[in-house]
Amino acid sequence: MQDDETLGQNPALAxxxxxxxxxxxxxxxEALAADRVLLMEDGYIRLIDLMADAxxxxxxxxxxxxxxxxxxxxxxxxxxxxxxxxxxxxxxIVPIAGVVLAGMASVSLSEWSDAFSSMGGLLLPLLxxxxxxxxxxxxxxxxxxx
Amino acid sequence: MSTDRELVAExxxxxxxxxxxxxxxxxxxxxxxxLRLSRNPEDARDLCQETFLRVHQRLPEFxxxxxxxxxxxxxxxxxxxxxxxxxxxxxxxxxxxxxxEFVESVVSNDDVEDNAERAGLRALLNAGMRTLTPxxxxxxxxxxLDEMSIAEIMQVTGLPSGTIKVYxxxxxxxxxxxxxxxxxxxxxx
Numbered sequence: 001m002q003d004d005e006t007l008g009q010n011p012a013l014a015x016x017x018x019x020x021x022x023x024x025x026x027x028x029x030e031a032l033a034a035d036r037v038l039l040m041e042d043g044y045i046r047l048i049d050l051m052a053d054a055x056x057x058x059x060x061x062x063x064x065x066x067x068x069x070x071x072x073x074x075x076x077x078x079x080x081x082x083x084x085x086x087x088x089x090x091x092x093i094v095p096i097a098g099v100v101l102a103g104m105a106s107v108s109l110s111e112w113s114d115a116f117s118s119m120g121g122l123l124l125p126l127l128x129x130x131x132x133x134x135x136x137x138x139x140x141x142x143x144x145x146x
Numbered sequence: 147m148s149t150d151r152e153l154v155a156e157x158x159x160x161x162x163x164x165x166x167x168x169x170x171x172x173x174x175x176x177x178x179x180x181l182r183l184s185r186n187p188e189d190a191r192d193l194c195q196e197t198f199l200r201v202h203q204r205l206p207e208f209x210x211x212x213x214x215x216x217x218x219x220x221x222x223x224x225x226x227x228x229x230x231x232x233x234x235x236x237x238x239x240x241x242x243x244x245x246x247e248f249v250e251s252v253v254s255n256d257d258v259e260d261n262a263e264r265a266g267l268r269a270l271l272n273a274g275m276r277t278l279t280p281x282x283x284x285x286x287x288x289x290x291l292d293e294m295s296i297a298e299i300m301q302v303t304g305l306p307s308g309t310i311k312v313y314x315x316x317x318x319x320x321x322x323x324x325x326x327x328x329x330x331x332x333x334x335x
Contacts, residue, residue, distance in 0.1 A: 058177075064169050072165075074199055
């Protein structure tokens with residue numbers, strides 16, 4: 001905020017402010033050509049000056065850090081939920097798949113030959129256990145916000 | 147200062163402070179846009195967070211077909227416009243319409259030292275902004291405050307260049323009318 005008091009106390013800031021003003025003024029012809037001014041009957045108003053002066057339009061102090069922290073918190077929360085969800089799926093799929101495949105195998109027992117079906121009855125639940133223990137998806141990047 | 151490509155690569159590699167730099171470089175544009183669209187500072191804060199969360203999620207898909215600034219601006223514009231539509235359907239859920247009072251209250255702290263005429267014009271400008279549609283407010287902000295080119299605004303809003311120019315011309319005409327009318331009434335009074 002470049003009020004007179006602040007500028008008076010800080011020559012470096014005052015110099016910077018003068019440079020900014022000079023730069024803004026040097027862009028005036030270009031702004032005029034590009035309709036970036038509000039032409040009035042008795043002159044013109046540079047909209048950017050008026051809008052930029054409305055300091056409420058400047059981002060509040062600390063907004064950037066606030067956004068970064070909020071995004072990092074939400075990304076971390078999402079990552080933890082995903083880890084939990086994958087763990088639950090991995091744990092749950094073993095008994096569910098085992099029961100389903102064992103059931104399928106036992107139904108087919110009546111149709112298969114004794115030797116083959118007894119082998120299948122053992123192999124299918126074992127296969128289900130193996131599948132359940134494998135990762136469901138390749139490891140995903142957790143997207144550090146760093 | 148790192149380029150868009152360097153910054154994006156750093157964020158994707160998870161380098162410390164990279165995402166913070168990205169937010170720092172682009173949060174002002176999002177704030178201007180979302181404050182003008184939502185007309186509520188608290189909503190604008192939440193929408194800014196939503197915007198950058200979306201940016202973080204989608205950054206791996208960014209293909210540098212536009213600048214990072216306009217890509218982020220487009221996400222903010224889309225989120226802001228959806229908020230405006232939601233608020234129009236549920237006006238009780240939004241504290242809309244308080245941005246001008248907010249802006250004027252912040253400005254008023256400096257009015258004592260400020261040029262009175264300039265402060266008056268600012269108030270008139272804000273009164274004029276109140277009469278614009280959300281899209282017109284967004285366009286005026288992007289063009290006049292953030293000094294974006296028409297091509298950049300096309301990328302942010304997805305509107306054709308002719309439409310943007312017409313909306314901007316109408317918005318300026320409307321602002322001029324409001325300012326002139328108020329100045330005349332002040333002089334007459």
